[in-house]
Structure formats: structure tokens, C-alpha cells
Amino acid sequence: MDRVPILKIGAVLLVSIQIDLEDQTVLALQEDLADRITRTGARGVIIDITAVDVVDSFIGRMFATIAAMSRLMDAETVVVGMRPAVAITLVELGLSLGGVRTALDLEKGMRLLGVAVPGADGR
Amino acid sequence: MAEERGLATEAAGATAPMAKLLRADAGRVLDRWVELVAGNVRGRITERELRAELAELFDLLVRALDDADGAERGELRAALAEISRGRARQGFSPTETAVGVFALKQAVLEAIEADGAGYAGFVPFSAFVDDLGLVTFETYAAEREQVIVDQAEQLLELSTPVVKLWDGILGVPLVGTLDSARTQVVMESLLQMLVDTGSEFAVIDITGVPAVDTEVAQHLLKTVMAARLMGTDCVISGIRPQIAQTIVGLGIEFGDIVTKATLADALAYTLRRRGVRIEDGD
Numbered sequence: 001m002d003r004v005p006i007l008k009i010g011a012v013l014l015v016s017i018q019i020d021l022e023d024q025t026v027l028a029l030q031e032d033l034a035d036r037i038t039r040t041g042a043r044g045v046i047i048d049i050t051a052v053d054v055v056d057s058f059i060g061r062m063f064a065t066i067a068a069m070s071r072l073m074d075a076e077t078v079v080v081g082m083r084p085a086v087a088i089t090l091v092e093l094g095l096s097l098g099g100v101r102t103a104l105d106l107e108k109g110m111r112l113l114g115v116a117v118p119g120a121d122g123r
Numbered sequence: 124m125a126e127e128r129g130l131a132t133e134a135a136g137a138t139a140p141m142a143k144l145l146r147a148d149a150g151r152v153l154d155r156w157v158e159l160v161a162g163n164v165r166g167r168i169t170e171r172e173l174r175a176e177l178a179e180l181f182d183l184l185v186r187a188l189d190d191a192d193g194a195e196r197g198e199l200r201a202a203l204a205e206i207s208r209g210r211a212r213q214g215f216s217p218t219e220t221a222v223g224v225f226a227l228k229q230a231v232l233e234a235i236e237a238d239g240a241g242y243a244g245f246v247p248f249s250a251f252v253d254d255l256g257l258v259t260f261e262t263y264a265a266e267r268e269q270v271i272v273d274q275a276e277q278l279l280e281l282s283t284p285v286v287k288l289w290d291g292i293l294g295v296p297l298v299g300t301l302d303s304a305r306t307q308v309v310m311e312s313l314l315q316m317l318v319d320t321g322s323e324f325a326v327i328d329i330t331g332v333p334a335v336d337t338e339v340a341q342h343l344l345k346t347v348m349a350a351r352l353m354g355t356d357c358v359i360s361g362i363r364p365q366i367a368q369t370i371v372g373l374g375i376e377f378g379d380i381v382t383k384a385t386l387a388d389a390l391a392y393t394l395r396r397r398g399v400r401i402e403d404g405d
Binding site for chain 2: 078079080082083084086087088090091092096097101102103104105108109
């Protein structure tokens, strides 16, 4: 089974999903992430889904679950890079992802969490 | 329609003598046919083009009259349909298109009269030409229908532009009735533009939308929700007094979506959110 890597940048954990998500992968990711948050004391989680072009309700719920879970451990979750087709699908599925913050791309997501973006002009 | 086709096919054998007559008189009948049709299309197509078209048709027609198995007839129909489609695209009226075929009957009748030949062969021939006339008309109607469908699509694209109002702020001025199909187009083009330009704000202006009912509101809400999921924020502007009354009357809940009365208000709001300072120049 593929595992999604979790990268640490300062106080933020970055999860970039580059593979087709299966239910098992999603469950493993949730476990790994919870583990990493406690171990590193991260303050934020960024889930990058730029490469995801198909979602179902299970994956939709994953974002909300991860967000709720992270909040319990005092880390804020931002989902970045959602494609239009994915956004439309989620809305049609009736998932509004309440409690999950979103940003257009990784850079904007990092700024949202108050992380200094290297090389940015600070606008 | 089917019955008439059947009639003409039954008469296949009966049209063979007519083919002989047409072959003998080919030059004269074709000349007269071109003359009759040319008078009708009033110079929108040159006589040489017309003659080339009709000569080809005439040739196919004579062969089809001779032919019993229907292969030639299929070819004739196809050629005729092609010409009718061209006519429909060029904006000819249905009469002008159909007369192009029916004029052949007159040309042939005149030839028969001049020769003093009997009319016996003319009746099945006439039925055959009528059948061709119907093919012409059907193709013409189908082609016009296609033109209308194409235009409707173009209109859909024209009527849903996404414009850049400011760096990082997009505007969608909606004009006309919103239905599911249009909303889908608006939603998709807006979301795509948000990604392409990296804009964080969008203003949907509904000043030009004549009425807002529960369905339209639902569509707007979905668009705003989808935009939010992508990490952008939508403001709805152009809510006129009557529309505000309708929305409240229908009990539609816009939730925490920001709405503004005018596009100017919405732009000012989004500029503020982006941290742009506006100074009054008085």
C-alpha cells in the first residue's frame, strides 16, 4: 500500500497528495498525521491536493476529519490547490467542509498560517 | 412521409421511360431548369455555379430514374441534401430552396409539350420529384435547426464573461435569466479563472438578472460554496430592492455570504479586504 509522505517545514506539516487515494491510504494518512502532530508539536497542517482530480464523499470527509483531529491537538488545517472540478463535485455531494480553511495555492496557504514564505516580497 | 417515399419507390420501374426522354432532351431541359432557378435565387449565386450544381444533379437524377435497386437514388439524395445544407447556411428561404427542385417539373413538362410526347410517364416522374423536394425541405429544416443550436451555444459563451476588476479580484457580470446550464458554465469559467489568475476574490454581480427565485439562489450559493472550497471568497452584488424583497419573502438564507447593493460597494469591500487603501480625491 502506498503511503502519503508528510513533510515538516518549521511548525507546519505539509501533506502533498500525488497518488490516487484509496480508502486504506486515507486511513493510514490520518493515523500518521495524528502521530506526527503530537511528535513534532506542529501548529499547522497543509494538505496540498493540486494533483487530485477525482474525489468521492469518503475523501471529502477525510479533510473534515483531519481538520477536526488537528484542532484537538491545537494545529490548524488548510486545504490548498483544490481544482474547480473537485470543488464542484464536493458542493454537489453536499460537503461544504465547515471548519476547514482553504487557499488557492501552497504559498497562500502558508501565508494563511502565518508562516514566512521564503523569497516572497511580503505583500 | 414514409408513405410518400414508398409511392415514389414503387414507381421506380415506371420512371424508366422518362429517363430516356430526359437523356434525349438533356441540353434543353437543363438550360430551362437553370433559367427557372436562376430567376428565383436573384443573383445570390452565379449562374455558372448554379449550372454546375444542377448539371450534376440532373446527371444523377437521370441515372436514378433508370435505376431500380436504389443505389443511384441514395447518391442523388445525398447530393441534394448537400446542396440544401449549403442553401440553408447561405440564408436562402425554404421556398427558394425547394423551388430549385420543383422547377425541374416545369422544365420537363415544357419539353414534353414541345415534343408532343405523351404525359403518361410524367405522373410517376412528378411523384419522384415531389419526393426529392421533401428531402430538400427536410435537410433544409434540419440544417436551420443546427444553426439555431450553434447560436444558442455561442450566446451562452458570450453571456458569461469573467473579467478582472483589480489585481486579485475577478468580476462576473451576469445578465439575463439564470438556469442550470448557464450557472454551470458560469461556475466552471469563474472557478477556472480564479485558479488561472490566482485571484482570491470574486464579485458576482446580478444587476442584470431579472428575477431571483429559489432555484437561482441555490445556483448562486453552490457557486460561492465551490469558490470557498478553493480558498477564495465571493461577494454577491447588484441586489436590487425588489430582489431583496423577493429573497426575504421566499425565505432564502444566504448565510454568511457577503452581499452588497452595488458593484461599486462590492469592489470597495474586496479592495479593503485585499488591503488596498482608497483615498477620496476631493
